[in-house]
Amino acid sequence: MRYVELPLDVQTRRVASLDALRGFNFIWILGGEGAILALAQMCQGKSGPLDAFGNFLHTQISHAEWEGFTFYDFVFPLFIFITGVAITLSLPRLVEREGLRGAYMRIVQRSIVLYALGVIYYGGIGNHWADVRLLGVLQRIAICYLAASLLFLHLNWRGLLATVVVLLGGYWALMTFVPVPGIGAGSFAPDANLANWIDRNYLPGRLWDGTRDPEGLLSTLPAVGSCLIGVLCGLVLKDERLTAQGKSFVLIGAGVVMLAAGYLWSLQFPLIKALWTSSFVLVAAGWSAILLGITHQIVDVWGYKTWATVLTWIGANAILLYFINGIVGFEPLARRFVGGDLAASIDVLLTPGAGRLLSHMVALVFVVALAGYLYRRKIFLRV
Known part of the structure; x- marks a missing residue:
């Protein structure tokens, strides 16, 4: 892992819409989620529409208990998708610069470092082996990046599409058909399905939910599919046969098709983020492609970039900011300035949740300040 100051000519080759979408993705992780939950708390219990609005916000910014699809369920698969898009933009230049062998080395190195950062993020190896979380968010990103990158280097778009079909269909x-000991086949209930059974019996270390892990072994297969769909959408962005506006339309159209297919498939294979079901992959990828198409149209085609400046700052150093937030925490830092009696007083003067909202807003100010400083200095985390 290293910090590098990139020359201006390298920076101008960044795709502004992709950085903006990555920033939109990560702002929810870095304080946006807490701010919206605090706003929901401020609205709940009030009369009429405010209570309904508060309940809606709380539902959408929380994970579905098991089946279903909420906005917050969308955050992680969106980043897996963005990782895939970025592969198509970065790897060809890497091959040109360092050759195929050098590209292999960099892919493996980056995957190992991301995986190691994930282990550290969840507590490292300071605890006993049974308490080390071997699979998690950064670890899944590392595995998906490794698999999708190697496939991208050796398959054309037809091969990549066929791989997605095999991964989602095979999962x-x-x-659906492999029986779980003591339960049988076709169950997708918590702790009563094949993926959970495999994690409980064969995944060492700490399982995030005690008896199961949402980033477990078997569910990594469709997650690779999520990343490959991002790769395919990245190929659309690079297709010189399409006009800039045509690329936006293709992405949005593909997103609509995936949404329809995902919701249709969910009638038999439910939308379950904790299992990363194939229907969940298609629905999340559909929304991701639509968002990418809209962002590309606004930022790269119409040239409206000013509104996305802060998002671009965050997106350009998303992994670094995520890691800092996990180890140090921007919101705990903010509470040192606006927590305690001050937050309690604000709750009394306004309404419960207002003090919490303030701390998360201050945390976001810290995030933006650090991201802006790093971006203006052209300092980016490269692993």
Whole structure:
């Protein structure tokens, strides 16, 4: 892992819409989620529409208990998708610069470092082996990046599409037809499905939910599919046969098709983020492609970039900011300035939740200040 100051000519080759979308993705992780939950708390219990609005916000900014799809369920798969898009933009230049062998080395190095950062993020190896979380968010990103990058280097778009079909279809077949000992086949209930059974019996270390892990072993297969769909959408952005506006329309259209297919598939294979079901992959990828198409149209085609400046700052150093937030925490830092009696007084003067909202807003100010400083200095985390 290293910090580098990139020359201006390298920076101008960044795709502004992709950085903006990555920043939109990560702002929810870095304080946006807490701010909206605080706003929901401020609205709940009030009369009429305010209470309904508060309940809506709380539902959408929380994970579905099991089946279903909320906005917050969308945050992680969106980043997996963005990782895939970025692969198509960065790897060809890497091959040109360092050759295929050098590209392999960099892919493996980056994957190992991301995986190690993930282990450290969840507590490292300071605890006993049984308490070390071997799979998690950064670890899944590392595995998906490794697999998708190697496939991208050796397959054309037809091969990549076929791989997605095999991964999603194969995962569906395994989950539907392979019997779970003592339960049988075709169950998708918590702790009563094949993916959870495999994690409980074969995944060492700490499981995030005690008896199961949402970033477990078998569910990594469709997650790679999520990343490959991002790769395919990245190829659309690079297709010189399409006009800039045509790329936006293709992305949005593909997103609509994936949404329809995902919701149709969910009638048999439910939308379950904790299992990363194939229907969940398609629905999340559909929304991701639509957002990418809209952002590309606004930022890269129409040239409206000013509104996305802060998002671009965050997106350009998303992993670094995520890691800092996990180890140090921007919101705990903010509470040192606006917590305690001050937050309690604000709750009394305004309404419960107002003090919490203030701390998360201050945390976001810290995030933006650090991201802006790093971006203006052209300092980016490269692993």
